[in-house]
Amino acid sequence: MTETAQREVGRARPRKEDAHLITGQTNWTDNISVNGLLHLAILRSPMAHARIERVDVSAALERPGVIAAFSGRDVAEEMGSLPCAWPVAEDTVVPDHPPIAVDEVRYAGDPVAVVVARDRYTASDALEAIEVDYTPLPAVLDIEPALAEDAPPVHSDKGTNRSYNYHATSGDYEAAKAQAEVVLTRRYHQQRLIPTAMEPRAVVVTPLAASGDFTLYSSTQVPHVLRVLLAVTTGIPENKIRVVAPDVGGGFGSKLQVYGEEVITLVLAKRLGRPLKWTESRAEANVATHHGRSQVQDIEVAARRDGTLLGLKVSLLADMGAYLMLLSPGIPVLGASMYPAIYKMRAYDFSCTGVFTNRTPIDAYRGAGRPEATFAIERIMDDLAAELGMDPLELRRHNWIRHEEFPYTTIAGLTYDSGNYEAATDKAIALFDYDKLRAEQADRNHRGDTVRLGIGVSTYTEMCGLAPSRWLGEMRYAAGGWEAANIRVLPTGKVEVITGTSPHGQGHVTSWSQIAADVLGVPFEDVEVMHGDTRLATHGMDTYGSRSLVIGGVAVHEAARKVVDKARKVAAHLLEANEADLEFAEGAFSVKGSPEARKTIQEVAFETFTSHGLPDGMEPSINAEHVLDPDTFSYPHGTHLCAVEVDTETGAVHIRSYVCVDDVGKVVNPLIVEGQLHGGIAQGISQALYEEALYDEEGNLVTGTLADYMVPAAPDLPEFVTDRTETPATSNPLGVKGVGEAGTIASTPAVVNAVVDALRPLGVQDMRMPCTAERVWQALRSAKEASA
Amino acid sequence: MTHISVKVDGTTYEDDVEPRLLLIHYLRDRLGLTGTPIGCDTSNCGTCTVELDGAAVKSCSVLAVQADGSEVTTVQGLARDGEWTALQRAFHERHALQCGYCTPGMIMAARELLREHPHPTPDEVRHGLEGNLCRCTGYQNIVRAVLDVSEQEVTA
Ligand code: FES
Ligand code: FES
Numbered sequence: 001m002t003e004t005a006q007r008e009v010g011r012a013r014p015r016k017e018d019a020h021l022i023t024g025q026t027n028w029t030d031n032i033s034v035n036g037l038l039h040l041a042i043l044r045s046p047m048a049h050a051r052i053e054r055v056d057v058s059a060a061l062e063r064p065g066v067i068a069a070f071s072g073r074d075v076a077e078e079m080g081s082l083p084c085a086w087p088v089a090e091d092t093v094v095p096d097h098p099p100i101a102v103d104e105v106r107y108a109g110d111p112v113a114v115v116v117a118r119d120r121y122t123a124s125d126a127l128e129a130i131e132v133d134y135t136p137l138p139a140v141l142d143i144e145p146a147l148a149e150d151a152p153p154v155h156s157d158k159g160t161n162r163s164y165n166y167h168a169t170s171g172d173y174e175a176a177k178a179q180a181e182v183v184l185t186r187r188y189h190q191q192r193l194i195p196t197a198m199e200p201r202a203v204v205v206t207p208l209a210a211s212g213d214f215t216l217y218s219s220t221q222v223p224h225v226l227r228v229l230l231a232v233t234t235g236i237p238e239n240k241i242r243v244v245a246p247d248v249g250g251g252f253g254s255k256l257q258v259y260g261e262e263v264i265t266l267v268l269a270k271r272l273g274r275p276l277k278w279t280e281s282r283a284e285a286n287v288a289t290h291h292g293r294s295q296v297q298d299i300e301v302a303a304r305r306d307g308t309l310l311g312l313k314v315s316l317l318a319d320m321g322a323y324l325m326l327l328s329p330g331i332p333v334l335g336a337s338m339y340p341a342i343y344k345m346r347a348y349d350f351s352c353t354g355v356f357t358n359r360t361p362i363d364a365y366r367g368a369g370r371p372e373a374t375f376a377i378e379r380i381m382d383d384l385a386a387e388l389g390m391d392p393l394e395l396r397r398h399n400w401i402r403h404e405e406f407p408y409t410t411i412a413g414l415t416y417d418s419g420n421y422e423a424a425t426d427k428a429i430a431l432f433d434y435d436k437l438r439a440e441q442a443d444r445n446h447r448g449d450t451v452r453l454g455i456g457v458s459t460y461t462e463m464c465g466l467a468p469s470r471w472l473g474e475m476r477y478a479a480g481g482w483e484a485a486n487i488r489v490l491p492t493g494k495v496e497v498i499t500g501t502s503p504h505g506q507g508h509v510t511s512w513s514q515i516a517a518d519v520l521g522v523p524f525e526d527v528e529v530m531h532g533d534t535r536l537a538t539h540g541m542d543t544y545g546s547r548s549l550v551i552g553g554v555a556v557h558e559a560a561r562k563v564v565d566k567a568r569k570v571a572a573h574l575l576e577a578n579e580a581d582l583e584f585a586e587g588a589f590s591v592k593g594s595p596e597a598r599k600t601i602q603e604v605a606f607e608t609f610t611s612h613g614l615p616d617g618m619e620p621s622i623n624a625e626h627v628l629d630p631d632t633f634s635y636p637h638g639t640h641l642c643a644v645e646v647d648t649e650t651g652a653v654h655i656r657s658y659v660c661v662d663d664v665g666k667v668v669n670p671l672i673v674e675g676q677l678h679g680g681i682a683q684g685i686s687q688a689l690y691e692e693a694l695y696d697e698e699g700n701l702v703t704g705t706l707a708d709y710m711v712p713a714a715p716d717l718p719e720f721v722t723d724r725t726e727t728p729a730t731s732n733p734l735g736v737k738g739v740g741e742a743g744t745i746a747s748t749p750a751v752v753n754a755v756v757d758a759l760r761p762l763g764v765q766d767m768r769m770p771c772t773a774e775r776v777w778q779a780l781r782s783a784k785e786a787s788a
Numbered sequence: 789m790t791h792i793s794v795k796v797d798g799t800t801y802e803d804d805v806e807p808r809l810l811l812i813h814y815l816r817d818r819l820g821l822t823g824t825p826i827g828c829d830t831s832n833c834g835t836c837t838v839e840l841d842g843a844a845v846k847s848c849s850v851l852a853v854q855a856d857g858s859e860v861t862t863v864q865g866l867a868r869d870g871e872w873t874a875l876q877r878a879f880h881e882r883h884a885l886q887c888g889y890c891t892p893g894m895i896m897a898a899r900e901l902l903r904e905h906p907h908p909t910p911d912e913v914r915h916g917l918e919g920n921l922c923r924c925t926g927y928q929n930i931v932r933a934v935l936d937v938s939e940q941e942v943t944a
Contacts, residue, residue: 018880021888022872024823024863079895119817121808198827198835198889200925213833249825249889250923282828505887505924671883675929679886682926706832706921714914714927743926 008514009734012671015510016529017503020247021325027246029202029219030279037204038067040278041123043113043130044287045105048139048358048699049154052103052112052132059129060115065122069115069130069141069273072100078267080233082260082323085478086330092164092354095155097323099260106154107135107359108700109287111260116268116276139358139699143296143317144356154322154356163320163354166333170411171300171347176311180302184387186380190293190372191769192319192693194703195365196711197504199249200280201289203262205269214269215242218262221251222542223502225479227534229258229326234267240267245532246316246502252683253364254289255504256544257326259290280289286704291693292365294319295332297376299339302347307390312411314339314376320354321361328363329354330477334466335369337412341377342421342461342637343399348411358699365743366683368545370462371748378458379747379756386760392457392753393425393434398603400459407730414463416635417731420663422460424725427640428661431721437643437657445761453656454758455646458750461637464546464738467630482629483547485541485555487516487563489622493602495522497529497559498542501552506740507672508548512556514668515734519560520601521587539627546740549668554732555628562624568593570622573615574599574607593605634729636737638662640681640746644754648762651754651777653689655718661744662722665729665737673739677722680743686712687744688751690770710770763787796821797865804810805852811845812836814852815862821913823864824892827921834920837893838862844900846919863892875939878933888923894920898934907938 020026055071082097100111113130117123120416138152145151146161154161167508175185204217214236220226223243231238248255261278269276280288296317302310318332385392400421401408409415434455441453466472467481486498497516501508513527530536541547564584571589572579575597582589583651589604591597599607604622607613611620640660658681667673690710694703703709728735748769755771756764768775789804797818805814815821815838824847827835829933831849839861847860866873875895878884879917885891894917901908904905913934914927924928 014880014883018885018888021885021891022863022879023867024821026823026825026888026893028822028825028889030826031816033817033820121806121819196923198833198887199825248887278869282830282833351888352924369848423860507886517816650834675883675886675925678926678928679925683923705830706828707830711921713919713921713924714917714931719910720928725873 003774008518009668011514011669013510013514013524013669014671015507017507017509018512028199028249029217029246032204032217032246034275034476035208036062037275037277038116038118038272039120039123040268040276041115041120041127042111042261043127045101045108045110047105047134047136047171048108048141049137050105050134051137052101052105052643053135054133055113056131057113059131060126061194063122063126063129065118066126067116067118069113069126072098072102072645075100075267076102078234079263081266083229083233083258083262084324084326084328086327086476088329088333088476089164092329093158093160093162094324095158099263100359103629104453109360110322111195114264114268116272116726120279132787133541141359141695141699143319143357144478146357146696148532156359156592161356163356164329165325165351165353167351168336169349170413171311173311173313173347173349176347177302180310181305182303182387183300184380184384185300187385188297188299188376188379190295190297192294193691194286194293194693194709195252195254195289195292195572196709197250197252200282200285201255201261202277202279204327205265206275207269207273209273213240213242214266216262216266217246219248219255220245221248221502221504221544222473223532223534223710224500224540224542225260226258230262230266233258233263236270242535245502250506252366253292253368256292257365257527262377270786283705286709287360290325290363291321291360293372294362295372297372299376299380301380301384303384305388307388307395309343309345310401310620311345312340313349316352318352318354319362321355321359322356323361324559325361325363326490328361330461330475331364331369332372335373336508337414338370338373338463339377340410340412341346342372342401342459344401355443359695366744370741370747371684374745375749378460379752381757382457382753396457396459401552404405415632417632417729418727419461419635419637420725421637422610424637424663425459425639427723427725428659431661431723432659434641434656450648452648452758453644454646454754454756456642456644456750456752456754458640458746460640460743460746461635462546462745463633463635463687464634465550466547467546467551468632469629480541480629481551482627483541483551483555484625485552485559486625487559489563489601490620491606493605495520495527495558497527498537499529499552499556500537500542501548502532502540502542503541503548506548506676507669511549511668511672512552515553515556516560519557522601546738548632549736550738551628551630553668553736554734555626557734558628559624559626562626563622566622566624567601569618570604570607570614571599573618597616630732632731633712633733634665634737636662636664636739636742636744638684638746640750642750644751644756644758646755646758646776648780651773652781653749653771653773653776654772655685657721658718659721663725664739664742666735667724667725667726668736674722674738677743678720680741681720681747682712682717684744684747685751687719688748688769688771690716692770790853792853794855795859797862807851807853809852811850811852811855813846814818815847821862821864822938824862825889827889834897835890835893837896837920839896844896863895865928872939875933881906882929882933882936884929884933890920890922894922894930902938910935
């Protein structure tokens with residue numbers, strides 16, 4: 001390597017992006033105001049399923065300050081159907097998805113009409129004046145009833161609530177099962193979750209009538225993908241649309257969408273020739289922003305008595321909600337590769353059925369398919385350990401891929417490049433004081449203590465990157481998995497990095513600066529990072545699925561290397577030396593053996609700016625672009641251990657300690673990595689103990705506000721002890737693996753395993769999430785009755 | 789319309805407002821002080837927290853007319869001559885924010901917490917911030933940041 005020694009990568013840098021956020025100089029989409037701005041409000045269906053007989057907006061139009069009002073029928077032609085980009089099976093049923101319902105509403109919250117007014121209060125007040133006649137239709141709310149022969153169809157033109165069947169096998173599961181001494185079958189439930197990014201969604205569109213150009217600001221994770229799909233959906237040429245993602249207040253997958261509201265705001269701004277803003281209320285966010293999880297998981301594991309795993313069979317029913325959103329069908333299928341996790345086995349059989357219900361659509365949320373998969377495998381590993389009378393960690397150790405066996409191709413066909421499950425687990429055990437806690441648990445059980453101790457284990461792996469493009473193509477995913485980075489060295493030697501990733505809290509500006517500063521040998525402070533604007537970052541694939549660092553960050557690294565290579569040519573000319581005789585260190589080229597002959601990269605940049613003395617044929621620029629399409633995913637892993645105390649009299653669960661050791665490969669910024677883990681663990685714990693989207697029998701969301709939907713606050717969460725091991729990825733030059741979803745993926749099974757571990761001696765074999773005090777108490781009571 | 793006179797971050801404003809106008813909308817839409825964001829419509833999230841006559845309030849549950857004759861401090865009024873407050877610095881150093889949407893409210897709530905309990909325990913910090921939700925950080929670094937400031941005060 002001719003680069004400078006690593007000075008920045010690995011350093012716990014506080015973030016550059018904090019300065020404007022902690023002083024309130026923010027640029028949230030809802031902050032944007034322009035002259036002549038109008039406000040849009042949306043009337044939503046109060047019913048889960050109904051035919052729209054009539055929509056009358058005339059009374060709304062008469063209100064002072066109301067500029068326009070439209071029904072779905074008024075605007076249907078211009079808006080097209082919202083796209084689904086991942087129809088996983090050839091015969092996937094993809095229903096029409098109008099941004100505003102035209103003939104039928106299919107979930108409570110489906111948009112029915114819109115009002116445009118001079119201010120937001122007038123717009124939302126005028127919604128009351130719109131008259132809609134509905135004829136209620138039978139609604140189907142739950143996954144299994146939706147598949148019944150006589151179930152009312154969510155989409156009458158489709159005649160079935162089955163969106164797709166997906167089946168994949170590897171090895172002969174039935175043969176493996178025939179050789180098994182133990183076969184364990186379980187059914188787990190992934191409850192429906194509401195993503196709840198703290199910033200509700202917002203869209204602002206400013207049209208430029210003269211040129212037919214539009215700027216669309218959106219609190220989106222995917223400005224590039226959004227632009228393509230807005231063009232396809234509305235017919236407005238792609239190069240007439242500029243999409244900007246300003247500061248974005250959290251996403252967690254819920255903002256990777258092409259939402260109806262984005263299409264509506266764009267089309268109506270075009271129609272009215274006026275700038276338009278729509279801002280979601282929290283009550284709207286809860287019904288109108290896609291939900292996550294919602295699966296029924298049937299899982300079967302075949303093993304020998306000594307714990308050796310032979311085969312795994314998984315059969316999922318996955319709720320799609322009322323429509324397919326951008327990635328809906330692909331989310332459970334993405335999880336398909338992750339059920340075998342870190343374990344060796346001979347056979348694997350996976351099938352999944354996507355099911356329509358009259359509820360808010362489901363799509364990617366924090367981990368997207370992988371938390372669901374990890375939950376099921378890590379739960380059944382614990383159940384199997386209990387069945388075999390083994391320690392759950394011993395069972396895992398017995399089956400996992402050993403350090404010396406990497407690279408290893410799993411039964412699901414993924415090749416894990418590197419990993420060290422032993423090291424992470426040993427470290428976690430030591431930090432957790434595993435044996436001591438087990439002894440205390442035995443003692444409490446022995447004494448019949450009313451407060452029981454449970455220990456939960458989760459040895460997870462994650463699949464980061466969602467690439468290569470070829471693999472995505474094989475999976476019928478309608479986009480690539482590459483990422484672009486552009487580096488400009490300005491005449492003064494300052495550096496601009498333009499990335500195709502679009503952060504919303506992940507700290508790309510800081511991490512990408514660290515990466516570029518190291519390769520170029522320039523100060524961290526000299527690097528600016530720009531993103532989230534399609535006019536600036538001309539192409540990209542945006543931020544989701546823990547892809548940013550492993551693809552976008554590595555692309556920055558590679559673009560910087562190209563800059564150095566280009567600069568080397570210029571430096572060789574300036575130093576009158578052979579390129580091969582130049583060394584590059586500490587940001588300067590020098591001739592081997594005569595270090596006084598030296599040109600810094602800043603000097604080289606200035607030379608290309610003036611270009612007075614460059615020889616013919618030498619390009620006067622050291623700027624570079626790199627578009628990276630990696631060969632493979634990356635696979636962080638780790639061991640999470642959780643101890644809970646369960647009060648058997650009240651059912652209350654208290655997390656006593658939480659320890660994790662994660663291996664995310666090379667760490668660019670330890671501060672950011674730790675922060676990402678904390679947030680993820682909080683979400684995973686919350687799924688285990690607190691959160692669930694609940695509907696009444698009519699299909700109305702009863703957890704429609706933050707007063708009803710439990711988002712944990714500071715007192716609801718414990719201190720986390722986080723540590724790490726560092727096994728570099730061998731599949732990219734930075735050795736990074738990604739981290740964004742690790743905490744979420746690992747923690748849910750660790751917590752539920754701990755709760756079940758506490759209750760098993762009392763006859764409770766399983767707990768449905770969230771493990772609220774009431775549920776635990778009920779489970780204990782049923783167990784008592786069963787044994788009486 | 790009701791006439792109000794409010795001092796916000798050091799500047800006095802005189803305005804006629806609709807009686808139903810919420811303080812948060814007055815700050816954001818009328819004064820253009822968009823540093824304080826809105827996260828909910830039920831006064832549960834705390835992102836809109838500002839100080840009204842020195843006490844932390846959720847500005848989505850106060851009417852602009854109620855602020856008549858009062859002094860309001862928002863996150864935008866904290867830094868003086870570019871110098872951050874100790875809490876702002878601690879949030880930065882501890883990586884107590886990710887997307888930053890909850891941050892203005894967290895900082896305003898933490899100020900009140902430290903005024904009431906200058907030397908809180910970690911549990912007291914957690915309880916003191918109960919009304920402010922963060923979906924990114926898991927709270928641990930926020931708690932650390934607040935504790936850092938309380939310790940600084942001990943030694944100072
Ligand atoms: S916006 Fe005020 S508490 Fe949520
Ligand atoms: S930092 Fe994103 S909500 Fe707190």
